[in-house]
Amino acid sequence: MNRILMYTFFTGILIFNQSCSRKSELTETDKRTIINSAKATVQKVFDASNNLKFLEGLNYYSGDADAYYTNNGTILTLDDLKKSYSEIGSSVEVLKNVIKSWKASVLSENTVAFTLPIHLKIKLAGIPEYNGQLVWSGIVQKRSNQWRIVQSHESWLNCVEVMAALTPTNKKEN
Numbered sequence: 001m002n003r004i005l006m007y008t009f010f011t012g013i014l015i016f017n018q019s020c021s022r023k024s025e026l027t028e029t030d031k032r033t034i035i036n037s038a039k040a041t042v043q044k045v046f047d048a049s050n051n052l053k054f055l056e057g058l059n060y061y062s063g064d065a066d067a068y069y070t071n072n073g074t075i076l077t078l079d080d081l082k083k084s085y086s087e088i089g090s091s092v093e094v095l096k097n098v099i100k101s102w103k104a105s106v107l108s109e110n111t112v113a114f115t116l117p118i119h120l121k122i123k124l125a126g127i128p129e130y131n132g133q134l135v136w137s138g139i140v141q142k143r144s145n146q147w148r149i150v151q152s153h154e155s156w157l158n159c160v161e162v163m164a165a166l167t168p169t170n171k172k173e174n
Contacts, residue, residue: 026106026109030109031106034106034109034112035102035104035106035112037147038104038112038114038140038142038147039102039104039112039114040147041060041140041147041148041149042060042114042116042138042140042149044057044060045057045058045060045061045149046097046099049095049097050095050096050097052089052092052095054085054086054089054092055082055085055086055089058078058081058082058085060147060148060149061078061081061148061149061150061152062078062141062143062148062149062150063077063078063079064143064150066150067148067149067150067151068150068151069081069149069151069152069153070151070152070153070154071084071153071154072154091124091125092122092123092124092125093123093124093125094121094122094123094129095120095121095122095123096120096121096122097118097119097120098118098119098120098121099116099117099118100116100117100118100119101116101117102114102116103115103116103117107139110141110142111139111140111141111142112139112140112141113137113138113139113140114136114137114138114139114140115135115136115137116135116136116137117133117134117135118133118134118135118136119131119132119133120132120133120134122166124166124168126168127166127167127168130162130166132156132157132158132161132162133156133157133158134154134155134156134157135154135155135157136152136153136154137152137153137155138151138152138153139151139152
C-alpha cells in the first residue's frame with residue numbers, strides 16, 4: 001500500500017510541476033488582440049504628430065528609468081525628447097506620417113515590438129517641403145495597466161539628403 005501511495009504522490013508532483021512550468025502558449029487570436037491593443041497607442045502618437053501636437057504624442061511614452069529612445073544616433077530620455085520637440089515643434093508647418101505597413105511581433109502578453117516603414121511629408125518654416133522615407137521601430141509595453149512606448153528608434157533613408165533638405169541655407173544676396 002505504501003508503494004502505491006508513494007507512486008501516486010510522486011506522479012501528482014511530477015504532473016503539477018510540468019503544468020506549472022509549462023509556458024502558456026498564446027493563440028493567434030490572443031496575439032492579434034495584444035497587437036491591436038498596443039497598436040492603438042502607437043497610432044495615437046502618430047496622430048498627435050500629424051496634428052502637430054508633439055508633446056501630446058509623448059504622453060504615450062514611458063518616463064521610467066529603463067526607457068530609452070534613439071534619434072539621430074543619440075540615446076534620449078523622455079525629458080530629452082520633450083525638450084527636443086519643444087524646440088523644433090514651432091517651426092514645423094506640415095507633418096504627415098503615412099504608415100505603409102504594420103509589422104509587429106508579440107514578445108509577451110504585455111510587450112509588442114513594432115517596425116513601421118513610413119512615408120513622410122514635412123515642411124519647416126522657411127524651407128521647402130520634403131518628402132522621404134523612414135523606419136520607426138519601438139517596443140510597447142503594458143505598465144501600470146497602460147500601454148507605453150519604452151524604446152523607439154528612427155532611421156531615415158538617405159539621411160544626408162534629409163539633413164540637407166531640412167537645414168536652412170544662408171544665401172547672400174548681391
